[in-house]
Amino acid sequence: MEELRRLTTSKQRIALMHESGLYTLKDVIAHLPYRYEEFNEKWPADEEGKILVEGYVADHPKVFFKGRLSRLSVNVEIYGETYNVTIFNRHFLVNALTTGKKVTIIGKMNGHRITASQLLLKDLQAQEGMHPVYSLKEGLTNKMFSNYVKKALSLVNDFDDFVPIDFHEKHHLVDKKTALYNVHFPANHEMMGEGMKMLKYEEFLKFEVTMQYIKMQREQSVGIAKTFDHQALNAFLRTLPFTLTKDQQKAVLDILADLQRPRMMYRFLQGDVGSGKTVVSSIALYANYLAGYQGALMAPTEVLAAQHYETLHSFFKESELSLALLTGSMSTKEKEDVYTRLANGEIDVIVGTHALFQEKVEYSQLGLVITDEQHRFGVKQRKALKEKGESVDFLVMSATPIPRTLALSLFGDMDVSEIHALPSGRKEKMTKYVPGNSMKPFLKDLLAYLASGGQVYVICPMINEQSDYPLKSVTQVYEAMSKYFQGKYHVGLLHGGLSDEEKNQVMNDFHDNKVQILVSTTVIEVGIDVKNANMMVIYDAERFGLSQIHQLRGRIGRGDVQGRCYLLSTSTNKEAIDRLRFVESTNDGYEISKYDLKIRGPGEVLGQRQSGVPSFVLGDIIKDFDLLKIARDDARALLVDYYKYGEYKDYIEIVKQNIKTGNEYVD
Ligand code: ADP
Ligand code: MG
Secondary structure, eight states, X not given: OOGGGGTOSOHHHHXXXXXXXXXXXXXXXXXXXXXXXXXXXXXXXXXXXXXXXXXXXXXXOEEEEETTEEEEEEEEEETTEEEEEEEESOGGGTTTOOTTOEEEEEEEEETTEEEEEEEESSOSGGGOEEEEEOOOOTTOOHHHHHHHHHHHHHHOOOOOOOSOHHHHHHTTOOOHHHHHHHHHSOSSHHHHHHHHHHHHHXXXXXXXXXXXXXXXXXXXXXXXXXXXXXXXXXXXXXXXXXXXXXXXXXXXXXXXXHHHSSSOOEEEEEEOTTSOHHHHHHXXXXXXXXXXXXXEEEOSSHHHHHHHXXXXXXXXXXXXXXXXXXXXXXXXXXXXXXXHHHHTTOOSEEEESGGGGSTTOOOSSEEEEEEESOOOOOHHHHHHHHTTOSSOEEEEEESSOOOHHHHHHHTTTSEEEEEOSOOTTOOOOEEEEEEBSOSGGGHHHHHHHHHTTOEEEEEOSOSSOOTTSOOOOHHHHHHHHHHHTTTTXXXXXXXXXXXXXHHHHHHHHHHTTSOSEEEEOGGGTTTOOOTTEEEEEETTGGGSOHHHHHHHHTTSSOSSSOXXXXXXXXXXXXXXXXXXXXXHHOOOHHHHHHHHHHHHOHIIIIIHHHHTOOOOSSOOTTTTHHHHHHHHHHHHHHHHHHHHHXXXXXXXXXXXXXXXXXXXXXX
């Protein structure tokens, strides 16, 4: 049955609603206004001359036509004075504007002249208040839709309220029907706020219960307790070229405890760029190997995978462990060879890109999967991985650290480990904000650094010139620098438009110091490690997120040499400059992400898609963080009561159903 027929007989309007994805009465109800128009008197005019006021038509309007355009001019009396009001393309109002008629005018005023954007044939009082504005296809008006919503609200009986009654009471929340009504038809802000609070809380609660339910399920699931020879592990630790920092040790202990427990590990390891997560992952892989299992380390790009392979190779070189690399660009023959050796268990640890988890790839005894720079696995991905092994433990590493409370709230199905302190002996990075877009202020520095044998990154925001921004394009900079340094240094160019092969070539040349200056877009962002490159210049720095700049400068000063990063910006915008000054002032990735999250929001900072940051429809994880935290605690309490006393069964059923169908949060 076509449910929407209960709202309107117009096939056309029903079709328009379908186009917006609205098929049921509940869909209509759930389609909330995205903003409100408020009619409150604005008189006298504000600084921009804007007004909203009521008046009386003082005489006959005049209408002028020019081609298909029309202009209507009418004198209106407002608070005892006469003003001339002009409005375009409303000639049809002419007959309605009888002398003495009360009208509401919205527009802009200049002396005694008003240019109206709207001329409404109603008094102001009748319209004061909040008017919902919906996102609708053309052909549907807000007014029509409001009527449908009203009707739908009266026809629907069950509003699927996910908030148990006792939580409603605890937080003084209105019931869901009222909440929906308040948001669709608010008389004032307070009413709307009350409705919104309930709906946001419900959204967060459902999310938190789902995440924590998944976690509790995992805690109860029977995994394989891995046992390994601790002496052999200690022997391996002694071969490492440095001692672990306290935070690294703690992370290692967390992970080893997980591996030994008879349940699946699903742990989030966050730490700033250069905090030493790779060595932690190598220890996890080694323990897993000692326990008799294969391990896999997945990186987001080929370059990074190759780099991890090299790093692990150096860590494992004194051991028996057999390490291999698998990437998409390898020849079919090479790949086949890896597949065979993975399947028969010859390979102990494999490093690669997502190629690691293609269908063809079979493992003989996969026990641990580690991903780098990807915030989470969705449930589906984990399912796919699970098919590769009986009891796979997961470790997810991220170099965009976020505050712990936020991590716990967002990644509630994971355990969290953090590395804060950087390895000692690391020189503080120096970052300098340089107004303008010329290297002149630090050219001497740059030349001296190159002359001493160092290599330099030059980062630009985009590939080609875009006419409306005074941006330095990467090719432009590349050409200018090639010319300037001709015969002295080699300049390389790297951007997303190149083929993988070309990219690898340039990266390898830079790595081997055949190229001394690498001009690049942000493709180098993640993980590239060239120890001899300790200077970076970032053009149009205001175009980058702070976390991104932080990631970028994480590429330099990784050894014991001081890294120097210059942030060029022509922006005169105070906020933009403040932001750059902020990255200039601190090297703490946690502080930077906190600042960035506030200003740019989680999607921008963490990268919505691959980060797995849930996309809430209503709630804002930063602005509504307190509510999110409350929902997290409530979810925990709810689940405890469920497991202990079998309460809230219906709610858990809903959650189970969501997980089964892979709802938007979990994937
Ligand atoms: P991340 O992956 O967290 O960005 P890496 O694991 O690449 O960081 O480590 C950055 C650099 O610091 C590497 O050169 C690594 O060898 C070195 N390093 C890691 N841990 C330590 C430590 N405890 N002491 C000294 N150097 C370390
Ligand atoms: Mg790393």
